């Protein structure tokens with residue numbers, strides 16, 4: 001089945017992909033051809049039939065190119081009270097004229113940076129979509145935060161998507177941070193299409209010694225969005241990377257998040273919330289690789305599923321033989337609010353070192369009826385009591401967002417959702 | 423204020439309450455005692471509106487309204503308060519936020535204006551004093567990690583905040599040390615007035631030294647099998663329940 005679509009898509013995409021990066025693209029293409037689209041037998045995509053979805057929805061394997069947005073559109077999609085800098089993208093293409101310059105940070109369209117480093121962190125052999133992106137990414141941005149730079153205000157990636165008749169969008173982002181740098185990114189997308197589209201995005205983040213990097217992402221692009229996202233980071237000695245991922249909708253979304261811990265005394269944190277209804281399908285695959293002694297990872301993913309939505313959580317923790325004194329914590333809790341909602345959750349621990357502390361737990365259940373009655377017995381209406389309890393679950397993830405305006409925006413979005421179909 | 427007539431209730435098809443009759447008037451304190459499993463908490467839960475229990479027969483009127491017809495939240499808004507035997511821990515819900523929502527929803531139902539943050543805080547401080555509630559507890563999630571005694575005290579604090587007309591205290595004294603017992607009883611006594619009423623469910627006569635009941639009832643096998651005054655509690659403490667059980671069981675076999 002997938003050989004047909006593999007060839008079609010590659011030929012089409014490569015024909016109109018941007019130029020430059022020949023070596024990188026060839027490596028991507030070869031890696032993709034070796035893997036092909038995942039089939040229903042692929043272990044990694046067992047619960048997420050993304051290939052089928054693409055076949056159904058994406059008739060036109062053309063890249064949706066850049067388009068214009070107005071300054072007003074930009075302004076109206078920035079969170080109230082947001083004080084950081086805004087970088088604007090249309091279908092993955094960096095719109096420099098509409099974007100802020102960030103003091104002390106080098107930001108340029110990826111095409112101007114003929115870097116051979118692309119693919120050195122998010123390796124194309126590991127995932128077919130990562131490889132596909134590498135073969136034919138379009139647009140993108142290069143960001144370099146110099147050594148010791150303390151970027152206090154967050155940097156917002158504001159992505160506008162507009163595609164016709166099921167086009168494909170393949171953004172690519174390269175972020176590197178020098179030693180002791182500190183920076184926060186927020187990724188927010190706005191869907192302007194009224195047909196299905198497929199976003200296949202890769203973000204690579206190269207940390208330095210003692211860098212502090214936060215990467216927040218909100219997914220709420222609605223029913224038309226089919227998305228695969230690969231975010232991968234290398235953390236060095238004393239470094240810290242914190243991801244918060246909030247998914248509120250999507251026809252089919254797959255997030256691959258990988259943290260490679262390459263230096264000791266470092267920390268990787270992954271927090272996630274999927275709050276879904278209707279037919280939304282969100283799959284979070286996370287991977288943390290402890291390769292050296294004395295490092296820590298914390299992971300908390302929470303799911304609230306209504307309607308006939310589907311959630312998938314797969315959390316890999318890899319502790320190499322050398323990685324003694326690793327502390328790894330993982331937790332995934334799900335609440336199913338309807339009989340048709342489904343969640344598949346799987347911790348996947350591979351521990352080769354003997355002196356480690358690892359704990360993990362997965363739960364799936366219904367809303368706590370006793371707690372609900374307790375709140376009602378104090379005069380709180382049933383709907384509101386449900387909202388309070390569900391919000392409590394969501395809040396445990398949202399509270400890890402440090403930027404106030406983005407946090408408030410997420411809270412408002414979540415509360416709005418909880419007030420409607422849940 | 424509260425009239426219970428021939429109340430029958432069952433859970434998952436098993437009858438638990440089997441014909442309860444009780445009349446509680448404003449200003450009164452009623453104690454309900456009885457052996458484990460006799461149905462005391464079931465009665466309390468049915469009055470508060472817990473849906474797992476199915477009322478199969480009988481009626482309950484509260485201030486002239488059909489209580490059984492109301493949702494749990496509306497019963498609370500009408501002035502019924504249940505201090506739970508086992509208060510529920512609710513992680514992620516802040517005590518203060520919860521109380522403010524509760525107080526304001528109750529006020530809204532009664533046609534009163536919502537309390538703003540300042541007024542709410544003032545009220546809270548006043549009531550905290552009443553039960554010597556530690557501020558630190560209220561900055562935590564609702565009941566989360568509270569000790570048994572702290573949970574019970576929090577129930578009475580919530581009761582003080584909501585100012586109910588009918589309070590049902592389900593074994594609020596169990597697990598309290600003597601100081602906590604005195605504090606909790608003090609709180610209850612200070613909230614007592616000629617317009618409200620209290621039902622205390624307890625196993626121990628010692629509570630009734632502090633909260634003096636007008637009537638004492640013994641619940642056994644889902645029925646009130648004996649009623650009396652506070653002396654009945656003393657007698658029960660001395661003699662246990664066996665004599666009552668014998669009385670009832672022998673009647674049943676005749």
Ligand SMILES: Nc1ncnc2c1ncn2[C@@H]1O[C@H](COP(=O)(O)OP(=O)(O)OP(=O)(O)O)[C@@H](O)[C@H]1O
Nearest residue numbers: 433434438456457458459460461462463464465507
């Ligand atoms: N959810 C339930 N399912 C089945 N039986 C139940 C359930 N809840 C209560 N019961 C039964 O109902 C009976 C009465 O229970 P209840 O909790 O009302 O007793 P109680 O008088 O409050 O006892 P205690 O003094 O131990 O608190 C018991 O036999 C109990 O096992």
Ligand SMILES: [Mg+2]
Nearest residue numbers: 462463464507
């Ligand atoms: Mg009981």
